[in-house]
Amino acid sequence: MSRHKLVKSLDLDDELEDYDGGDDYGDEDGESYGTENLRLGTIKVRELLPQGSGHINDKQIQEALWHYYYDVDKSVAYLRKEYMAKPKKEQKKATGGSRSSFQPHMHERRVGPFSFSDFFKDMPWLNVPKDRQAVFIAPLYPRGGLLGGSSDDAPKMSKLQALAAARKKKAQEQKLNGASGMERPMAELSLSDRANCSADKIESPMATSTMKQSSRGFPLRKRKNSDPHEIPAKPVSRMEQMSNSDDNANTALLSLELDQAEPSAFASTMFNSKDRSSPRPSPDDVVIAAQSKGVLKTTGEKKTDQITANVEALKVDDTRRATSKNLDVLKEFEKVAKKNEANFVVIGHVDAGKSTLMGRLLYDLKVVDQRTIDRYRRDAEKMGKSSFALAWVLDQGTEERSRGVTIDIAVNKFSTDKTNFTILDAPGHQDFIPNMIAGASQADFAVLVIDASTGAFESGLRGQTKEHALLVRSMGVSRIIIAVNKLETVSWSQERFDEISQQVSAFLSSAGFQPKNIAFIPCSGLHGDNIVRRSTEPALTSWYSGSTLVEELDKSEPVTRALDKPLRITIGDIFRGGVQNPLSVSGRIESGSLQVGDALLTQPATQKCFIKALEVDSEPADWAVAGQNVTLHLSDIDPIHLKIGDLLCSPSSPIINIKEFKAKVLAFEFLTPMQIDVHRGRLHTTGKIREISSLLDKVTGATAGKKRPRIVKPGQLARVIVELETAAPLEPPGRVVLRSNGATVAAGLLE
Numbered sequence: 001m002s003r004h005k006l007v008k009s010l011d012l013d014d015e016l017e018d019y020d021g022g023d024d025y026g027d028e029d030g031e032s033y034g035t036e037n038l039r040l041g042t043i044k045v046r047e048l049l050p051q052g053s054g055h056i057n058d059k060q061i062q063e064a065l066w067h068y069y070y071d072v073d074k075s076v077a078y079l080r081k082e083y084m085a086k087p088k089k090e091q092k093k094a095t096g097g098s099r100s101s102f103q104p105h106m107h108e109r110r111v112g113p114f115s116f117s118d119f120f121k122d123m124p125w126l127n128v129p130k131d132r133q134a135v136f137i138a139p140l141y142p143r144g145g146l147l148g149g150s151s152d153d154a155p156k157m158s159k160l161q162a163l164a165a166a167r168k169k170k171a172q173e174q175k176l177n178g179a180s181g182m183e184r185p186m187a188e189l190s191l192s193d194r195a196n197c198s199a200d201k202i203e204s205p206m207a208t209s210t211m212k213q214s215s216r217g218f219p220l221r222k223r224k225n226s227d228p229h230e231i232p233a234k235p236v237s238r239m240e241q242m243s244n245s246d247d248n249a250n251t252a253l254l255s256l257e258l259d260q261a262e263p264s265a266f267a268s269t270m271f272n273s274k275d276r277s278s279p280r281p282s283p284d285d286v287v288i289a290a291q292s293k294g295v296l297k298t299t300g301e302k303k304t305d306q307i308t309a310n311v312e313a314l315k316v317d318d319t320r321r322a323t324s325k326n327l328d329v330l331k332e333f334e335k336v337a338k339k340n341e342a343n344f345v346v347i348g349h350v351d352a353g354k355s356t357l358m359g360r361l362l363y364d365l366k367v368v369d370q371r372t373i374d375r376y377r378r379d380a381e382k383m384g385k386s387s388f389a390l391a392w393v394l395d396q397g398t399e400e401r402s403r404g405v406t407i408d409i410a411v412n413k414f415s416t417d418k419t420n421f422t423i424l425d426a427p428g429h430q431d432f433i434p435n436m437i438a439g440a441s442q443a444d445f446a447v448l449v450i451d452a453s454t455g456a457f458e459s460g461l462r463g464q465t466k467e468h469a470l471l472v473r474s475m476g477v478s479r480i481i482i483a484v485n486k487l488e489t490v491s492w493s494q495e496r497f498d499e500i501s502q503q504v505s506a507f508l509s510s511a512g513f514q515p516k517n518i519a520f521i522p523c524s525g526l527h528g529d530n531i532v533r534r535s536t537e538p539a540l541t542s543w544y545s546g547s548t549l550v551e552e553l554d555k556s557e558p559v560t561r562a563l564d565k566p567l568r569i570t571i572g573d574i575f576r577g578g579v580q581n582p583l584s585v586s587g588r589i590e591s592g593s594l595q596v597g598d599a600l601l602t603q604p605a606t607q608k609c610f611i612k613a614l615e616v617d618s619e620p621a622d623w624a625v626a627g628q629n630v631t632l633h634l635s636d637i638d639p640i641h642l643k644i645g646d647l648l649c650s651p652s653s654p655i656i657n658i659k660e661f662k663a664k665v666l667a668f669e670f671l672t673p674m675q676i677d678v679h680r681g682r683l684h685t686t687g688k689i690r691e692i693s694s695l696l697d698k699v700t701g702a703t704a705g706k707k708r709p710r711i712v713k714p715g716q717l718a719r720v721i722v723e724l725e726t727a728a729p730l731e732p733p734g735r736v737v738l739r740s741n742g743a744t745v746a747a748g749l750l751e
C-alpha cells in the first residue's frame with residue numbers, strides 16, 4: 001500500500017487508542033510486506049538500470065523506491081540522473097556520510113503502518129535554503145494619518161487634514177459644553193469622551209490592574225485623543241518600540257494608541273451625538289416625520305383636513321429630474337420604423353439539447369464567430385466534454401460548464417430580416433424550475449426541444465417535457481414550436497418522428513394549445529440539420545421538405561405591446577459597483593413606457609428612485625416601451641431596497657403590495673388548503689392556500705359542483721384564496737405558478 005493509501009485508510013481513533021507513546025511504528029506483517037516490496041522492487045530496478053550502474057548500491061535503490069512509492073520507472077529515472085550522470089559527486093556524497101538526498105526520512109526507514117513524522121519529513125518547505133527564506137523587513141515609514149492605522153509616527157498633516165481635525169475637536173468641545181440635563185450623563189458615557197481621559201489620569205485600582213495585565217503580556221492600549229491626527233509631542237516609531245528592552249517594553253506599548261473610529265449610527269443614537277453631521281433622512285424618515293406632523297397639526301382641526309394632510313405626506317414626489325428631455329415617448333416610438341420584437345423561451349427535459357440547438361443557431365447565423373467556437377471546443381475537450389462546445393455559447397457559468405447543465409436563464413439575441421429575437425434558454429433540470437418560470441414569464445412563444453433518441457423521448461415525457469409545456473401555457477404562451485432533436489441518432493426515422501409528433505400533439509391540445517399554434521421540425525442541433533441550414537440528408541429529405549427552425553421562428557406574429565398601460569417592470573438582474581453607474585437593474589418592460597429622468601417606485605420596498613440613464617438592448621437610449629429589454633441606471637436609492645423579482649412602476653400609478661389574493665388556477669396535482677410557494681416571473685414568495693372557493697367549468701369558467709370543496713383533483717380548474725407570508729406586489733391579471741415540495745402543483749391567473 002502506498003503512503004497515500006495509508007493516509008486515506010488511517011483511522012485516527014484507532015491510531016490514538018493504540019499509541020503507547022513509544023516509537024513503535026511497525027508490526028511484523030507490515031515490516032515483512034514492506035521489505036518484500038523493496039526486495040522485489042530492487043530486482044526490477046536492477047534489471048532496468050543500464051550498464052555501468054554497478055556502483056549504485058541496494059540502499060540507494062531502496063531509498064529511491066521508497067521515495068517514489070515503489071514506482072520502478074521513476075526510481076530508475078532518478079537513479080540514472082543522480083548517480084550515473086554525476087558519478088563523482090555521488091560517490092563523494094555516498095562516502096561523505098550517511099545522509100543521502102533522501103536522508104531526512106530514509107536513514108530511519110519505516111515500513112508497514114503509517115508514520116506521521118516520516119510522512120512529513122521530506123516536505124519541501126522544511127528544506128528551504130537559507131538564501132531563499134523570507135525575512136520580514138518592517139516598512140521604514142509607518143503610515144499615519146487618515147488611512148494609516150494607529151501608528152504614532154503620524155506623518156505631516158495636509159491642510160485639509162488639519163482643518164478636518166480642528167473642526168472635529170471644536171465639535172466635540174461644543175458637544176461637551178452643550179450637554180445638559182438628561183443629555184449630560186449620556187454624553188459622559190460617550191466613547192469619544194472617555195477617550196479624552198488619558199491613561200495617566202486613570203490612576204490606582206483600575207490602572208494598576210491593567211498594568212498588571214500588561215505585565216502578563218496583555219498591554220493596555222489607550223485610546224487616542226479626540227483628535228486622531230494630533231501629532232504626539234515626542235513621536236515613538238513602532239520600530240523603536242519594538243526594539244525597546246523588556247523592562248521598558250510595557251511602557252513603550254502603553255504609549256501605543258488605538259485609532260478611534262467614528263461612532264456607528266447606533267452608538268451615536270445611544271450616546272447622544274446630536275451634533276454629529278446627521279445623514280440625509282431616509283424616505284421612510286421623511287414619511288414618518290410628515291405623518292407625525294400631520295397628526296399633530298390636526299388636533300382641533302376637521303377630520304378631512306387630517307386625511308388630506310396624511311395623504312399629502314405619503315405622496316411620492318415624481319417630478320422628473322432636470323436631465324429629462326420630457327419626450328412624448330409614444331410619438332417617438334411611432335416615428336421609428338421598428339422590426340418586430342419577439343422573446344422566445346427554449347424549454348424541454350434535461351439534456352434534450354436546448355443549449356446546443358441555440359448555440360448552433362447563433363453560430364450558423366454568424367452571431368458567434370468561428371474562433372470563439374474553436375476556443376470553446378478546445379476548452380470543452382480539456383474538460384472531457386467536447387460535445388458541449390456549442391452549448392457553451394449559452395452556458396457561460398463555470399458551474400454550468402463543469403456540470404454540463406444549464407442553471408439559469410441565458411439571454412441571447414439575433415435578428416432576421418423581419419424580427420429581432422431574444423432567446424431565453426431555460427434550464428431543463430427540475431431543480432431549476434423557478435428559473436425556467438422566470439424565463440417563461442417573459443416569453444411571447446416557446447420552442448420545446450425533444451430528444452428523439454431511443455428511450456430519451458419517453459423518459460423526457462415523464463419528466464420535464466410535459467411540466468414545461470404546461471407551465472408555459474399557464475404563463476400565457478399560446479404558440480409553441482417543437483424541435484424533434486437528435487433525430488440523426490435514429491437514422492432520421494420518419495416513423496419515430498410521427499410517433500413523437502402524435503403523442504406530443506395530443507398532450508399539447510389537452511393543455512390548451514390550439515393545433516394551428518403547434519409546429520414540429522425534425523432536426524439535429526449538433527450537426528446543424530434544419531436549424532438555419534436545410535438538411536441534405538437523403539434519409540430526411542425523402543419525407544420532409546417543411547420549414548427550418550429559423551423559418552418557423554420568423555412566422556411569429558408581431559407582439560401587441562401594452563403601451564398605454566401603467567409602467568411595470570420585474571427586475572431580472574441587479575448590477576452594482578460601476579463607477580459611472582453604481583446601481584443598475586435589467587428586465588423586460590411588461591407594460592407602459594419610460595424615459596431618462598423619470599421617477600420610479602420600487603415594490604415591495606416602496607422606495608422612490610430616478611432613471612439616470614438607460615440602455616435598450618445594450619445601446620444607450622432616451623426612452624423605452626413595453627416589450628423591450630432594458631437596463632436602467634438608477635439614482636437616489638440605496639441598493640438594499642432592491643432585489644431580483646421586485647417590481648418597478650410609476651409613482652403615479654403604483655402597484656400595491658397585497659397579503660392575500662384570489663386566483664383561478666388549473667391543478668397539476670391534488671390541491672388542499674396547504675403551504676405553497678408563489679412564483680410570478682422572478683418574484684418568489686411563500687404562503688398557503690387558505691381556501692378553495694369553488695370548482696370551475698373548464699370551458700365556460702362558471703362555478704361547477706359544490707362550493708368550498710375540500711380538494712381539487714389534477715386537471716380541475718378551481719378558484720382559490722392564497723394568503724402570503726409577506727405582502728408582495730401582485731395585481732390582476734398577473735399569472736402565478738404555485739409550487740409545493742419542489743413540484744408545480746397549479747398555475748393560473750390572479751382575479
Ligand SMILES: Nc1nc2c(ncn2[C@@H]2O[C@H](COP(=O)(O)OP(=O)(O)OP(=O)(O)O)[C@@H](O)[C@H]2O)c(=O)[nH]1
Pocket residue numbers: 348349350351352353354355356357387388391404405406426427428429485486487489523524525526527
Ligand atoms: N447526437 C446528438 N447529440 C446532441 C444533439 N444536441 C445536443 N446533443 C448532446 O446532448 C447533450 C446535452 O446537450 P445540452 O445542449 O447541454 O442539453 P440541454 O437541454 O441544454 O441541457 P440542460 O439545459 O442542462 O437541460 C450534449 O452532450 C450534446 O452534445 C444532437 O442533435 N444530436
